[in-house]
Amino acid sequence: MDLFIRYILIGIGNGAVYAALALALVLIYRTTGLLNLAQGEMALFSAYLSWWFTTHGVPIGLAIAFSILLSMIGGAVIERVLIRPVTAPGKSHLNVLIVMLGMFLAINAISQLLFSTDAEPMPKPWPSVSSPGDPVGRSARLLDIGNTSISWAVGALALTLIGLCLFLYLLLQKTKLGLALRAVASNPASARMVGINTSAMLMVGWALAAGIGALAGSMVAADRGSVSPGLMTVVLVYAFAAAALGGFDSPVGAVVGGMIVAIAESLTIGYVDALSTIELVVPFALILLVLLVRPTGLFGRRVVERV
Amino acid sequence: MSSPDPAAPTTAPPTGGALLEVAGVGVRFGGVVALDGLTFEIQRGSICALIGPNGAGKTTLFNVISRLYPATSGSVTFDGRDLLKVPPHGIARAGIARTFQNVALFPGLSVLDNVRVGAHTEGRVGFVRGLVGLGWPENRRMAAESMSILERLDLAHLASRPAAGLPFGTLKRIELARALASRPKLLMLDEPANGLTHAEVDELAATIHRLRDEFDLTVLLVEHHMAMVMAISDHIVVLDFGRRIAEGPPEVVRNDPKVIEAYLGTADDGDGGP
Numbered sequence: 331m332d333l334f335i336r337y338i339l340i341g342i343g344n345g346a347v348y349a350a351l352a353l354a355l356v357l358i359y360r361t362t363g364l365l366n367l368a369q370g371e372m373a374l375f376s377a378y379l380s381w382w383f384t385t386h387g388v389p390i391g392l393a394i395a396f397s398i399l400l401s402m403i404g405g406a407v408i409e410r411v412l413i414r415p416v417t418a419p420g421k422s423h424l425n426v427l428i429v430m431l432g433m434f435l436a437i438n439a440i441s442q443l444l445f446s447t448d449a450e451p452m453p454k455p456w457p458s459v460s461s462p463g464d465p466v467g468r469s470a471r472l473l474d475i476g477n478t479s480i481s482w483a484v485g486a487l488a489l490t491l492i493g494l495c496l497f498l499y500l501l502l503q504k505t506k507l508g509l510a511l512r513a514v515a516s517n518p519a520s521a522r523m524v525g526i527n528t529s530a531m532l533m534v535g536w537a538l539a540a541g542i543g544a545l546a547g548s549m550v551a552a553d554r555g556s557v558s559p560g561l562m563t564v565v566l567v568y569a570f571a572a573a574a575l576g577g578f579d580s581p582v583g584a585v586v587g588g589m590i591v592a593i594a595e596s597l598t599i600g601y602v603d604a605l606s607t608i609e610l611v612v613p614f615a616l617i618l619l620v621l622l623v624r625p626t627g628l629f630g631r632r633v634v635e636r637v
Numbered sequence: 638m639s640s641p642d643p644a645a646p647t648t649a650p651p652t653g654g655a656l657l658e659v660a661g662v663g664v665r666f667g668g669v670v671a672l673d674g675l676t677f678e679i680q681r682g683s684i685c686a687l688i689g690p691n692g693a694g695k696t697t698l699f700n701v702i703s704r705l706y707p708a709t710s711g712s713v714t715f716d717g718r719d720l721l722k723v724p725p726h727g728i729a730r731a732g733i734a735r736t737f738q739n740v741a742l743f744p745g746l747s748v749l750d751n752v753r754v755g756a757h758t759e760g761r762v763g764f765v766r767g768l769v770g771l772g773w774p775e776n777r778r779m780a781a782e783s784m785s786i787l788e789r790l791d792l793a794h795l796a797s798r799p800a801a802g803l804p805f806g807t808l809k810r811i812e813l814a815r816a817l818a819s820r821p822k823l824l825m826l827d828e829p830a831n832g833l834t835h836a837e838v839d840e841l842a843a844t845i846h847r848l849r850d851e852f853d854l855t856v857l858l859v860e861h862h863m864a865m866v867m868a869i870s871d872h873i874v875v876l877d878f879g880r881r882i883a884e885g886p887p888e889v890v891r892n893d894p895k896v897i898e899a900y901l902g903t904a905d906d907g908d909g910g911p
Contacts, residue, residue: 506776509746513754516743523703523741524755524819525729 335478337600341593343484343553344568346491349588350546351562351569352576353498354539356584360515361535362417364426365578368433370566372408372540373547375437376401377557378445380548381452390453390552398544405540406533408433413536414529442559449558452551456486483553490549494542495585501538502581511535515579564610568592571613574620577630586628591616656681656823656855657702662711664697664879671697673879674711679823679872684849684856686866689876690899695859696738697879699827702857703728703735716822729755734821736812738828738859744801748792748811751800752783755818786814789851790844805832813844817852824848826858830865838862842869867891875899 351373358366366372376397383393412433416425472485502508513521514531522528550565551557572591576583591613599609620627655678664672672694679685687695700706702713704725713720715731723731734755742751756779787793790810795803800811809829816824829845830838842865849856860866866873866887873890875883877899883890890896 504776506779509750509754512746512750513743516745517741519705520737520741520743521754522726523705523729523735524815525726526754527726 332478333600334597337596338593339478339480339484340600341596342589343481343487343592344596345572345589345592346487347546347550347553347565347588348568348572348592349491349585350494350542350549351565352572352584352588353494353581354542354546355569355573356576356578356581357535357539357542359573359578361511361532362413364413364417364430365570366539367427367430368437369539369543370562370569371434371437371441372401372405373543373550373565374557374559374562375404375441375547376540376544377452377547377551377561378441378450379544381450381551381557382445384453390455394455394545394548397548398541401544402537402541405536405538405543408540409533409536414532438559447559449556452548452555452557454483454552454555456482456552458482487549487553490545491585494545495581498581507534567610568595568613571616573627574617575627577627580627580629583627583629654680656716657857658712658714659698659702660712660714662698662701662713663709664694664701664706665709670879672701672708675876675879675881676711677874677881677884679855679857681855682849682853683871684845684858684869685872685874686870687857687859687874687876688861688863688866689882692878693876694879695876696827698876699735699825699859702825703733729819729821732820732822733825734816734819734823735825736809736816736827736829738831740805740808740812742800742808742812742815744799746800747797748800748803749780749783749787749796751811752786752814752818753779755815756783756820783814783818786817790814790817806834806837809833813848817848820852822853822855824852824854824856826856826860828859828861830860830862838865841865845869 351369354369354373355366358364358369379400380390380393380397383396384390388396412429413426416429471479472482473480500508502512510521510526511531511534513524513526514528514535518528521531546565547562551561554561568591569588572587573584574587575590576585576587594616595609595612598612599606605611657679659678660676662672662675663670675694675698687698689695697706701708702715702720704720704723708721715733718731720728720731743754746754784793784796787796790813792807792810792814795807795811800808803811809832813826813829826845830841833841845856845858846869848854858866858870870887873883873885873887874881875890875893875896882895882899883893885893
């Protein structure tokens, strides 16, 4: 039983990261109808950026905040400079797909060029075992439940996700900007008619996604203890599985999907020895299952068009 | 109704009594001429109807005025401004709102949010202020105003329902509410009576009159429902094949032989009459 709870907790920690990245995917999908293949590498760049700040004496929390801000600007610029020219109405979807593949490779390469080709140690924004003066790791525990304990890592990741969800809820539901973003997602032509600057909203959508990705990337790096060029590739696959499971147009679905995918992952590789080295089977199997059984995902809306 | 006193407004209309001037507007789609040198104007505070057989170019003109289609030639002046220089998302701010023939709401948003979106251009809450939440009082005011518009159109009880799945007539009223929320000077209605029941059409005619007075509107409508057009319009412009074939008050247009011909066809069209 203890083992089971431990697997669940590992799942929740990972799930928070998958969910955050899935949220970034969903935000871009909802406003532009595109699946951002480069989302993971954008997050990798941001994670390296956080690391780079910490090497210049910036405390990790502040470093992540700087990275989020810069990433948001970067996201908006990417939309304006790289994405918009190839998504004009009437252009093939393949164009933007190629551009995103290019971004996937280029951003990874640029990260290695600018920052490092090696795994670099990433400090944690929460108490951990390695903190000096606490060799037994007591301070790494947030809460003890019987024989198992919730580590600060899991707690911090889960709290980050909760905070992120709250922020997005308030932004999307309670502000005028959020209303405009939802309107553009719902019906771009009408949105333009009522005076919403739809192209500005697309930039905002990308900026938000890049910022969320920066948070997710930095948290993964902190959780793993290091940032390396291959950090986000696998995480992105899980995030895709999470978004597919929840439905690509549903933020709630992204969060629930992220949790389901991560818990399924940790349980299967925990209990099924044969899967422990090929754990990527889990998200792929989930994606396949969702596409076969319920293509709109758990929370997705079926699109009905009037013709 | 008492005709509006043309000298009353303190802000002198820049171009006499006309709010909208369409001058020589032409639109071509490839080889197809959708509008051919169309010229007319709409007086402030009037209700102007645009009628004509299907394909005459009525909706095309709407789309030119709302900047969805580019005009191939001619000019459109609204409130003294060159409208064709305004970007599509600037139309609402310029003071023009419209409804669509097939209703273009935001299906995923609640009825209230649909109307609040219409008020989008009203307040100015920037990105950062909106993010930090400084837009609160503004948001609250917008929501209250949108709610009062819903009440006036008898939609208040639906405010929190998603727009998707409501009956067509209701959706048309919601779209009208959204258009009003931007506080337009010119309200353009594309076939507002289409798909409504007989009783609803009578109600609509009264509603348009009432809203024109309450919101100080100028109304331009495209409509096929002749009884309603004749009942509410101050001025009618008749189009056929992209050209203006007649213009004037209802009683004049009604008896114009060219209009009758456009609608009923000439005798040698072989109408197959008795």
